[in-house]
Amino acid sequence: MRLAILADGRSPITRGWLSLLLELDYQVHLLSTFPCEVDLPLASQHLAPIAFSGWATRKSGGGDSPPGGAAAIRLRASARRWLGMATFPRAIRRLRSILDTLDVDLLHALRIPYEGMLAAEARLSIPLVLSVWGNDFTLHARSTPWMRWLTRRAVSRAHGLHADCNRDINLARDWGLKAIRPTAVLPGGGGIDRSIFHAGLTDPNLLGPELRKRLDALPFDAPLVINPRGFRAYVRNDTFFQSIPPILEAFPDTVFMAPTMQGEVQAKKWLTRLGVGDSVVLLPTLTPIEMAALYQRSQVAVSPSEHDGTPNTFLEAIACGAFPVVGDIESLREWVNDGSNGKLIDPGNPEALANAVITVLRDPGLQERASIHNQALIDERAERSCVGRELDHFYRDVVSQ
Numbered sequence: 428m429r430l431a432i433l434a435d436g437r438s439p440i441t442r443g444w445l446s447l448l449l450e451l452d453y454q455v456h457l458l459s460t461f462p463c464e465v466d467l468p469l470a471s472q473h474l475a476p477i478a479f480s481g482w483a484t485r486k487s488g489g490g491d492s493p494p495g496g497a498a499a500i501r502l503r504a505s506a507r508r509w510l511g512m513a514t515f516p517r518a519i520r521r522l523r524s525i526l527d528t529l530d531v532d533l534l535h536a537l538r539i540p541y542e543g544m545l546a547a548e549a550r551l552s553i554p555l556v557l558s559v560w561g562n563d564f565t566l567h568a569r570s571t572p573w574m575r576w577l578t579r580r581a582v583s584r585a586h587g588l589h590a591d592c593n594r595d596i597n598l599a600r601d602w603g604l605k606a607i608r609p610t611a612v613l614p615g616g617g618g619i620d621r622s623i624f625h626a627g628l629t630d631p632n633l634l635g636p637e638l639r640k641r642l643d644a645l646p647f648d649a650p651l652v653i654n655p656r657g658f659r660a661y662v663r664n665d666t667f668f669q670s671i672p673p674i675l676e677a678f679p680d681t682v683f684m685a686p687t688m689q690g691e692v693q694a695k696k697w698l699t700r701l702g703v704g705d706s707v708v709l710l711p712t713l714t715p716i717e718m719a720a721l722y723q724r725s726q727v728a729v730s731p732s733e734h735d736g737t738p739n740t741f742l743e744a745i746a747c748g749a750f751p752v753v754g755d756i757e758s759l760r761e762w763v764n765d766g767s768n769g770k771l772i773d774p775g776n777p778e779a780l781a782n783a784v785i786t787v788l789r790d791p792g793l794q795e796r797a798s799i800h801n802q803a804l805i806d807e808r809a810e811r812s813c814v815g816r817e818l819d820h821f822y823r824d825v826v827s828q
Contacts, residue, residue, distance in 0.1 A: 428453050428454070428532050428533065428822060428823075428826070429453070429454040429456075429470075429529075429530060429531045429532050429533075430448060430453050430454065430455050430456065430531060430532065430533055430534075430535060430822075431456045431458055431526060431529060431531045431533070431534045431535070431553075432444070432445060432448070432455060432456070432457050432458065432535050432537060433458045433460065433475060433522070433534060433535070433536040433537065433542045433543075433545070433546055434457070434458075434459065434460065434536070434537035434538065434542055435459065435460055435461045435463075435480070435537075435538070435542075436457055436459030436460075436461060436463040436465050436472070437459075437461050437463045439616065439739070440537070440560075440615050440616045440739060441459075441537055442465060442467070443616035443617040443618075443739070444537060444615070444616060444617045445457065445465065445467055445469065446467065446617060447617030447618065447811065447814065447815055447818065448617075448818075449467060449468060449469075450815060451815050451818070451819055454470045455469050455470055456469065456470050456471045456472075456473070456529050456531060457469050457471070457472045457473070458473045458474075458475040458522070458525055458526075459472065459473070459474055459475065460474075460475055460476055460477050460480045460541070460542055460545075461476070461480045461481075461483050462474060462481065462483065471529070473525045475518065475521055475522050475525060475545070476514075476518060476521070477511070477514055477515070477518040477541045477542070477544075477545045478507045478510075478511030478514050478518075478540075478541045479506075479507060479510075479511065479514060480541070504660060505570075507541070508540075508567070508570050508571045508573065508574050509571055509573070511541060511573075512573050512577075515544075515545065515548055518545050519545065519548055519549045522545060522546070522549050523549055523551070526551060526553070531553060532553065532554070532826055533553060533554045533555075533556060533822060533825060533826055534546055534551060534553050534554070534555050534556070535555075535556040535557075535558065535589075536555070536556070536557050536558065537558045537560070537615075538558060538559075538560045538563065539557055539558075539559060539560070539563040539564075539567070539568070539578055539581055539582070540563060540567045540568075540574060540577070540578070543557040543558075543581045543582075543585070544577040544578070544580070544581045546581070547577075547580055547581035547584040547585070548577075548580070548581075550584075554586040554587070554825050554826055554828075555584065555585050555586050555587075556585065556586065556587040556588070556589060556822070556825055557581060557582065557585045557587075557588050557589070558588075558589045558590070558615065559588065559589070559590040559591070559595040559598075559599065559736065560591075560615060560736065561591075561615075561661075561732075561734065561735040561736035561737075561738065561758070562661055562734035562735060562736070563578070563595070564578070564595055564598040564599070564602065565598075565734045566661060566734040568602065578602060579602055579603050580603075582599055582602040582603045582604050583602075583603035583604070583605070585604060585608060586608060586609075586825050586828065587608055587609045587610065587611075587821065587822075587824070587825035587828075588604055588608060588609075588610050588611075589610070589611045589612075589613060589821065590610070590611075590612055590736065591612065591613065591614055591615045591736040591737040591758075592612065592736050592737045592757075592758035592761050593612055593761060594736075594757045594758050594761070595736060595758070596610050596612060607828070608828075609821060609824040609825050609828065610821075611817060611818065611821040613814050613817055613818060613821075614737065614739060614742055614809045614814060615736065615737070615739060616739040617811060617814060617815075617818075618809055618810060618811035618812075618813070618814030618815065619742050619743060619746050619805055619809045619810055619811060620715070620811050621746070621805075621806075621810055621811070623715050623716055623719050624715075624719050624722070624742075624743045624746040624747050624805075625719070625723075625746065625747065626723065626746075626747060626748040626798060626802060627723070628720070628723050628724075629716060629719050629720040629723060631643075631720075633716050633720075634716065634717050634720055635713075635714070635717060637711075638710070638713065638717050638720070638721075641708060641710075642720070642724065645682055645724075646680060648680075649680045649681065649682050650678050650680065650681045650682070650726050650727075650788050651681070651682050651683075651684060651721075651724050651725040651726060651727075652674070652681060652682070652683050652684070652725060652726065652727045652728075652729060652784055653683075653684040653685075653686070653721055653722065653725040653727070653728050653729070653744070653749065654667050654683065654684070654685050654688075654728075654729050654730070655686050655687075655718065655721075655722075655728065655730070655740040655743075655744065656730050656732065656738070656740060657686070657687035657688060658687075658688070658691060658693065658694075659732075661732055661733050661734040661735065662730070662731060662732045662733075662774075663731040663732070663733060663754075663774045663775055664693075664694070664697075664731070665697070665777075666731040666774055666775060666776065666777045666780055667729060667731055667777075667780065668694075668697035668698070668701060668703075669697075669701070669777035670729075670777040670778075670780040670781040670784065671683060671701060671703045671706065671707065671781075672701055672702075672703060673777075673778070673781040673782075673785070674781050674784050674785060674788075675703065675706055677785045677788070677789075678785070678788050681706060681788070682706060682707075682708065683703075683706055683707045683708065684708050684710060684721055684725065685707060685708065685709050685710060686710045686711070686712065686713050686718065686721065687710070687711070687712050687713075688709040688710065689709045689710050689711040690709070690711075691709065694709055695709075715743075718740075718743060719743065719747055722743060722744045722746075722747030722748070722749045723747045723748060723749075725744075725747075725749045726749065726750060726787060726788060726791075726794055727749060727750050727751075727752055727784050727787050727788070727794075728740070728741070728744035728745075728749040728750070728751050728752070729751075729752045729753070729780065729784065730751070730752075730753045730754060731753070731754050731772070731774040731775075731780055732753070732754045732756065732774055733754060733756070733774050733775070734756070735754065735756055735758055735759065736758050737758055737759070737761070737762065741753060741759070741762070742805065742809050745762075745768075745769075745797075745798075745801035745802075745804070745805065746801070746802070746805045746809075748794070748798040748801075748802075749794075750769065750770075750787045750793065750794045750797050750798070751763060751768075751769040751770070751801075752769065752770045752772060752780060752783045752784055752787070753769060753770070753771060753772070754771070754772065754773075754774035755771035755772060755773060755774070756774075759771065762804065767796075767797065767800070768796075768797040768800040768801050768804070769797065769801075770783040770786070770787070
């Protein structure tokens, strides 16, 4: 099958999806809405900007925190929601001109705003699949009248819909997805590679010198807590930072790891204000193998998000045995039985987050039992080869209709 993928090519989620498609021997054309260069054996790569995405840098993406912290992220997102509509006519012409040069069986937009909206407004003659990313419905769709209108039009025109949680399949029906359209619930990044994300320790020789040095410097029995989310508008990092002092009061040797937060002014301000800088390590963006090594060493992985689907960082963390403490939202209730294989907390309550982490650190058996349960969950619902088989069936269902 020949596919055109309309997505942010900088994103690790997009690249994971592309890698899976190539493993399945699909012919893949990437139409990236952001400037980037993807080092994969794609059939072709093109730039198809929308809502000012062509002005962005090549470095950012789903795994990096854009500069400026959460406030700046919210400001940029608001500007795109209100003004992005003006860019559609030119973007539609650009998308049509690219697809006119390609011979593809299906177009898959890996997000509703703005890739799915663009593809739907172009009214193309090929089948269209939409992917729902974490908060497309729960945050973006209701943010402005324009976003509400464009979301409904996109969903109603889709020939198939993929989401990473059942909640979003149900919401899609409310937003106009026709009952006959095929759907799939699969991890957004193409699934978990168990050769990387597993409970055993990663070979230290595979790690970069900076991370290896930091891990070697840690006391062997020091509790580790990792926050892999970076700065996003819907992740309550204020809750995370304010939970640190009470955790340190109970477990003074605890070390907090924060990938993608290195150089973040807002993070440094929190450390200074709370006086916890000696216990928090702000790290740059890490490779998947380095992230796996951190998860494997961590007792707890936290994600105080207010809106989300099923984050890939959550799946990677539990695949490596870390105990998840996450925001109490519907999508994560599909994975977490509170108090058994994870903890669900109010993402705006630092005391609740601290208490959950302390409970886990006081009961090593809880983490061990949760790890066994979560390993089975990953193998059953998120392992990469299983995801690939289900994805192939889903695409063929869409095209056959």
